[in-house]
Amino acid sequence: MTSKVRAVFGMSRKLNRSFTVSLMLFALLALFGSFMVLPLIYTVNNAFKPLDELFIFPPRFWVNNPTMENFADLINLMGNSWVPLSRYIANTLIITLLGTAGHILLASAAAYPLAKYRFPGSKVLFTIVILSLMFSPHVTAIPNYMVMSWLGWINTHASIIVPSLAFSLGLFLMKQFMEQIPDALLEAAKIDGANEYRIFWSIVMPNVKPAWLTLMILQFPALWGTDGGSFIYSENLKTLHYALSQITQGGIARAGVGAAVALLLMIVPIVLFIISQSSVMQTMATSGMKE
Amino acid sequence: MQAETTKAPAAPAINARQASRWSLLKRDLYLSRHYYVLMAPFMLIFFLFTVIPVGLSLGLSFFHFNMLELPRFVGWQNYSRLFLNDDVFLIALKNTLLFAVITGPVSYIACFLFAWIINELSPKIRAVMTLVFYAPSISGNVFFIWLIIFSGDSYGYMNGFLMRLGVILEPILWLANEKYVLAIVILVQLWLSLGTSFLAFIAGLQTIDRSLVEAGTVDGIKNRWQELWYITLPSMRPQLMFGAVMQITASFAVAEISIALAGFPSVNYAAHTVVTHLMDYGTIRFEMGYASAIATVLFAMMLGTNILTQKMLRKIGE
Numbered sequence: 001m002t003s004k005v006r007a008v009f010g011m012s013r014k015l016n017r018s019f020t021v022s023l024m025l026f027a028l029l030a031l032f033g034s035f036m037v038l039p040l041i042y043t044v045n046n047a048f049k050p051l052d053e054l055f056i057f058p059p060r061f062w063v064n065n066p067t068m069e070n071f072a073d074l075i076n077l078m079g080n081s082w083v084p085l086s087r088y089i090a091n092t093l094i095i096t097l098l099g100t101a102g103h104i105l106l107a108s109a110a111a112y113p114l115a116k117y118r119f120p121g122s123k124v125l126f127t128i129v130i131l132s133l134m135f136s137p138h139v140t141a142i143p144n145y146m147v148m149s150w151l152g153w154i155n156t157h158a159s160i161i162v163p164s165l166a167f168s169l170g171l172f173l174m175k176q177f178m179e180q181i182p183d184a185l186l187e188a189a190k191i192d193g194a195n196e197y198r199i200f201w202s203i204v205m206p207n208v209k210p211a212w213l214t215l216m217i218l219q220f221p222a223l224w225g226t227d228g229g230s231f232i233y234s235e236n237l238k239t240l241h242y243a244l245s246q247i248t249q250g251g252i253a254r255a256g257v258g259a260a261v262a263l264l265l266m267i268v269p270i271v272l273f274i275i276s277q278s279s280v281m282q283t284m285a286t287s288g289m290k291e
Numbered sequence: 292m293q294a295e296t297t298k299a300p301a302a303p304a305i306n307a308r309q310a311s312r313w314s315l316l317k318r319d320l321y322l323s324r325h326y327y328v329l330m331a332p333f334m335l336i337f338f339l340f341t342v343i344p345v346g347l348s349l350g351l352s353f354f355h356f357n358m359l360e361l362p363r364f365v366g367w368q369n370y371s372r373l374f375l376n377d378d379v380f381l382i383a384l385k386n387t388l389l390f391a392v393i394t395g396p397v398s399y400i401a402c403f404l405f406a407w408i409i410n411e412l413s414p415k416i417r418a419v420m421t422l423v424f425y426a427p428s429i430s431g432n433v434f435f436i437w438l439i440i441f442s443g444d445s446y447g448y449m450n451g452f453l454m455r456l457g458v459i460l461e462p463i464l465w466l467a468n469e470k471y472v473l474a475i476v477i478l479v480q481l482w483l484s485l486g487t488s489f490l491a492f493i494a495g496l497q498t499i500d501r502s503l504v505e506a507g508t509v510d511g512i513k514n515r516w517q518e519l520w521y522i523t524l525p526s527m528r529p530q531l532m533f534g535a536v537m538q539i540t541a542s543f544a545v546a547e548i549s550i551a552l553a554g555f556p557s558v559n560y561a562a563h564t565v566v567t568h569l570m571d572y573g574t575i576r577f578e579m580g581y582a583s584a585i586a587t588v589l590f591a592m593m594l595g596t597n598i599l600t601q602k603m604l605r606k607i608g609e
Contacts, residue, residue: 017515018514018515021514021515022411025408025411026408028408029405029408029409029420032401032405032424033420033423033424035482036423036424036426036427036482036485037423037426039427039433039436039437039440039482040426040427040430040433040436042436043433043436055446106332106333106336107333109329109330109332109333110329110330110332110333110334112329113323113325113326113327113329113330114330117323117326119319119320119322119323119326119327120316120319120320120323122326125330125334128342129337131594132337132341132342133536133537133540134536134539134540134593134594134597134598135345135540135589135590135593135594136540136541136543136544136566136593137341138544138546138566138569138586138589139344139345139348139586139589139590139593140340140341140344140345140348140586141569141570141573141586142344142348142351142569142573142579142582142583142586143343143344143345143347143348143351143583144340144344145573146347146579147339147340147343147344147347162336162340163336163340165332165333165336166333166334166336166337166340166341168337168341169487171333171337195325196325196326196329197325197328197329200329217429218487221429221430221431224431225431230574241431262433262435262436265430265431265433266430266431266433269429269430269431270422270426270429270430273422273425273426273429274422277418277421277422278418280490281421281490281493281494281497282494283494284487284490284491284493284494284495285494285495285497285498287487287491287494287495287529287530287533288491288495288527288528288529288530288532288533289529289532289533289536290529
């Protein structure tokens with residue numbers, strides 16, 4: 001019996017393992033794991049609860065009679081609103097897709113020289129990027145607003161998309177990952193007559209696909225969840241997240257719709273992560289900071 | 292006269308050396324022109340929205356500025372007001388330091404501990420457990436689920452649960468009570484905090500050389516704790532550094548969760564943080580100079596703590 005358990009836990013190949021301690025550690029893992037996952041499972045259940053189950057006392061965790069009613073209500077509700085749902089979806093897609101794709105492209109282009117060459121200023125620039133990892137964007141929120149208004153970008157999608165293109169964590173991870181590309185590969189391309197842009201585009205980029213997915217999984221949830229912040233005021237430029245948070249604030253009558261909304265907002269980034277997990281892990285292995 | 296004759300030939304030599312250094316740099320710049328072109332788009336945006344704003348914020352913190360009138364230089368007045376005359380800021384500072392001292396180290400250790408246990412599992416279960424711990428931090432604003440759990444009426448899970456157990460007789464207004472609200476925000480922040488660094492730790496653990504562990508066994512390492520201290524931790528130092536930066540920065544920047552759970556402003560400012568204080572003055576009162584001083588203090592705290600922690604982490608396994 002215990003040997004079977006050991007096999008499941010992948011322990012048979014390990015050295016110096018006390019079985020009792022293992023069991024205790026796994027119990028700890030299970031305990032905190034359920035703390036992490038129960039609120040999410042609850043969110044999923046809630047989205048399928050009919051109205052009478054949502055308001056039952058005492059509240060129930062699992063759904064008894066699952067229904068799609070909440071999703072149907074959501075579509076009806078949004079269909080009747082002043083700005084159609086499709087507009088919010090389009091806004092969110094524009095912001096998320098342009099912001100994520102542009103970030104991957106720009107961060108890779110900037111990471112390639114930093115990872116593979118030394119040139120005047122390369123060290124200083126990388127140090128500034130590292131330093132910027134050490135403080136959060138809140139620090140620059142106010143001057144950012146001034147820069148935006150100076151550029152005339154207030155109330156445009158550019159105010160959300162453009163700053164997100166230069167996210168320093170993305171550059172950092174990409175640079176660390178690119179350092180693994182063998183120099184011989186680049187030199188061979190150079191001998192064959194390729195210029196730097198060509199090398200970047202046809203040799204380096206295809207080789208860092210796992211890192212693309214990692215940058216995507218970091219950037220996507222942030223943009224997917226943006227409500228426009230302090231930059232977007234027009235209703236028809238607002239995002240899906242904003243529209244949905246208006247619904248959840250709508251009160252008791254819309255509790256069912258709110259639950260459906262919560263599920264929709266949460267499921268997309270999670271599914272993306274499930275798909276890209278192994279690539280993300282491959283990139284994260286190179287994420288260390290050298291001293 | 293003689294002095295002049297000895298000086299005369301020396302001068303062009305220095306010039307020549309300066310010139311050659313200058314031309315060397317020029318040649319270097321010319322040879323690397325493609326690299327600058329590749330980096331230009333990213334760096335332009337990065338400087339425009341990160342580096343320049345930091346400088347602007349520093350500069351503005353010495354001015355009185357409300358976006359309508361021209362900035363007026365006031366010297367250190369914003370800072371003296373901040374620390375001597377603003378009781379709410381002191382509450383915010385205390386709360387932020389509490390977050391930094393509690394959620395920072397706890398989430399950092401949790402990231403490592405769970406990554407370390409998960410690393411022992413078979414690949415399939417490992418993938419599932421990674422998802423379980425990472426999902427909250429990417430699931431967007433699902434943390435409002437905690438509003439239902441800590442809801443003030445008897446529909447709230449916590450109230451319902453405690454009432455059924457008979458611990459309490461009447462529902463507690465969890466999020467409107469100074470006594471509980473900060474602790475709840477800390478709990479939810481911990482729930483959300485296993486992010487990038489957690490992934491980095493799992494990945495880092497998998498890259499540890501198996502032969503190192505086997506050599507360690509031969510050298511007399513008896514159990515997993517010794518293996519952890521003498522082999523695992525030192526091998527992972529680069530990831531540990533990265534993780535520390537991520538966790539520290541996040542623990543100083545708590546704001547959205549506080550606003551979502553405790554409201555803005557929270558009861559008696561019980562869950563007020565430096566960032567919510569910054570939002571208050573920057574986006575509601577439009578006292579930009581004062582808000583910039585708050586931002587500068589925050590910047591200094593984040594940077595200082597990070598650099599200090601990096602120095603400490605260098606000592607691991609020594």
